Amino acid sequence: MTTVTLTLDRLNIATHAEALQLLDGLYEHSPWVAAQALAARPFKSLTDLKYQLALALQNASKEAQLQLIQAHPELAGKAMVSQSLTAESSNEQNKAGLTQCTPQEFAVIQQLNSDYNARFGFPFILAVRGPRGLGLNKQQIIETFSRRLLGHPEFERQECLRNINRIAEIRLNDKFGYEPVLGHLVWDWQEELSAFSDPGYAEKGQLTVTYLTEAHRACAQFIVQHMHDCGFDEVRIDAVGNVVGRYLAATPTAKTLMTGSHYDTVRNGGKYDGRLGIFSPMACVRELHRQQKRLPFHFEVVAFAEEEGQRYKATFLGSGALIGDFKPEWLDQQDADGIKMRDAMAHAGLAIEDIPNLQRNPADYLGFVEVHIEQGPVLNELDMPLGIVTSINGSVRMQCEIIGTASHAGTTPMNRRADAAVALAELALYVEQRALKDGDSVATIGMLQVPNGSVNVVPGRCLFSLDMRAPNNAQRDALVADILSELKRICERRGVQYKTEETMRAAAAPSAPAWQARWEAAVNALGAPLYRMTSGAGHDAMKLHEVMPQAMLFVRGQNSGISHNPLESSTSDDMQLAVDAFMHLLTHLESN
Ligand SMILES: [Zn+2]
Incomplete structure (x- = not known):
């Protein structure tokens, strides 16, 4: 050879x-x-x-x-x-x-x-x-x-x-003779960070890091240490447990570009969800520092303490705190062991009284960018390493119930039943067809249940959830309206009742055109194929979107992009491209 x-x-x-x-x-x-x-x-x-x-x-x-x-x-x-x-x-x-x-x-x-x-x-x-x-x-x-x-x-x-x-x-x-050196570095950091896992999971070799557990705090320390090693000028853990590193501009009065993602995980999750968006910009700062290069803006990398809402029902707690959306009632929530969030925070040495001070003044910021593993199969199927996010889908969630009549499964003729489960089955097929029609909407019945059901009883009640998402609010609202009117039609025709309760409504977060264009310029500069896509999952960028312009870059996942699963994977070659794209964005911002 x-x-x-x-x-x-x-x-x-x-x-x-x-x-x-x-x-x-x-x-x-x-x-x-x-x-x-x-x-x-x-x-x-x-x-x-x-x-x-x-x-x-x-x-x-x-x-x-x-x-x-x-x-x-x-x-x-x-x-x-x-x-x-x-x-x-x-x-x-x-x-x-x-x-x-x-x-x-x-x-x-x-x-x-x-x-x-x-x-x-x-x-x-x-x-x-x-x-x-x-x-x-x-x-x-x-x-x-x-x-x-x-x-x-x-x-x-x-x-x-x-x-x-x-x-x-x-x-x-x-x-x-090519080595994706920074890609390897980022990959290795994620591997090392995955050594910290909550009890009950660590023993099984599973990765679970929930808010303020010992493993969670060890993760924060790991990130602090590595931010110092990379050459960040300021590194601190804030009042909710976010790790905040700042690489300062040459001029103190410059504005700040914020980036980051979360270091908590779902239970038995993957090593890259969130963490890739912390380590990619850290690798950039390491390079900038090594080259003794200063940017014309402060660069703030935030490792968000909580995004997944696992230990407490306080999803996006970390990024929420930065936009003044930390809800004081969260402090009294208890975890499965009865430990109040307030006590977990005190135990971790966090200063609860400082939380309101975490709110950023948007006028000080240029915007927010986030790198994230795609968590879906699209880029993997297209053989493309990077994806440009055009919008984070808006969503509506509902808890619903269909009420029919429970009756004897042997004696009730088929044409005299008020079967709640069959009505739901009809709706489920409609939900699939209706979301498919939009091309980029998704709708899911993720929970369905016949309470106290029995093998010989026609289902009298059916409980189910609806999760409906689309790239913009109007499309999402049309999807929701159509599904609800079909539910009404089905129930009227079948002579059953229904109830719906909206449990969550999140606005779509379209990318800021100027920031999306900067990611696109970066992807083009790498000679990588350009692919625009929506984000089906929610991300920290959604929270920052409420106060400043944002745009995200997706990185291809292996194993058909599976995520929230230990099979989540990405290559060091693709991670290198994420770092390179980020570096391009940072170093070309001044000329924009
Ligand atoms: Zn994530």
Whole structure:
């Protein structure tokens, strides 16, 4: 194998034949992928090259895609044993320790290989060097294998292709001698931070960090320490437990740009939700400090103490406090163990009387930006590393009830029933159709229950929830109105009653055009594909939106973007792009 590192210039000016030779070995026995991608020369960046390769694969016929999948060796399979792997595959399987399997591990993997092949008709493909490029361990490989064996065939075909692209990405990095150094750093910080987890979860290897627990306070200390190490000028923990780091401008009178995200997690959550939006800007400050560079504005990075509303029903407590929306009645809430928030705060040494002083004066601020893992499958499916958020969806939540008549399941003829559950079933199908019609609305019945139901009783009552979201308030309101009038129609026709109670209403938070444009300029500067999307989930940016302009940048998640789940994942390559985009935004702000 050649050890001369490849450069983009060299690739861009090479003849087609030479270029093909330079990209040899990226896609297993399938040079046609690189051949297709070369039509998009000149590549703007390594990121662009990676995307063009993925596009070539996306645009290929299903037969060609399957042939490529078939060209891959089985994991720890016959080719490995007979040492007939390509040099690249051999190196990867070696890094994952697959060449040193115990006989038991080997037997498990062989069984998985044959079950997978029998089910899908192609070999299982996994980028065994993993999201950080260091190599997954055998346990992780076996777990992923077992899980994917249960997948839908169409999904599995796509997931194999995505893994093939990831394998190619790492092979390309090797060819270019490229290391996503800051991406690795951010990835490693998240890994280290995930060592702190609440009791009951930590023992099981699960990540749970809820407001002001010991693990939560250890997280705050970790962030404080690393902010100091990065070169922030001021670092403090505020009265609600937010960690606030400031990297000061050259001139004291300058305005401030705020960024940040949350470090609390849901129960048994992922390592990147929230935390990526704290560590990405920290990596930027580390670089700025290292280069002895000052920005023309103060840069404030806030690690919000609470966003998820897990220990107390006080969602967005951390960011809420900065806009004067800390509700004093929260202090008397009790957690599951009867500990009042007030006491938890005192125990943590927080000065409750200072909370009102946390409110920022919007006149001092340029705006708020936030990086967040997408928490959805969109970017992963599109093979795009970054997404521009155009709006955070507005939402309405309701608790509802349908009241029919409970009666004997054996003696009540079908045409004389007042079945509350069947009425709900009809509504559920309508909810799905109605939200789908908008394209970008979502609506969910996440809880449904027949209280005191019985196998031989026609359901007399049905309790259910509604969660309805859309990118703007008008679209959301139309969605809600249509669903409620359908509920009314269904209940009238079926002769049942209903009740609804609105439990939450949040306004949509459209991105400020100027800030969205800055993220777009940054993504363009990286040569990465530009994709605009709404955020289905709520974020801290929603709170800051109430007082200042905001815009968010999404980062692709692996495993089809699953989140609020331990399978949440993202690569250090994508994290590097988030840092690079952030750096671009920071250093080009003065010229705007
Ligand atoms: Zn989050």
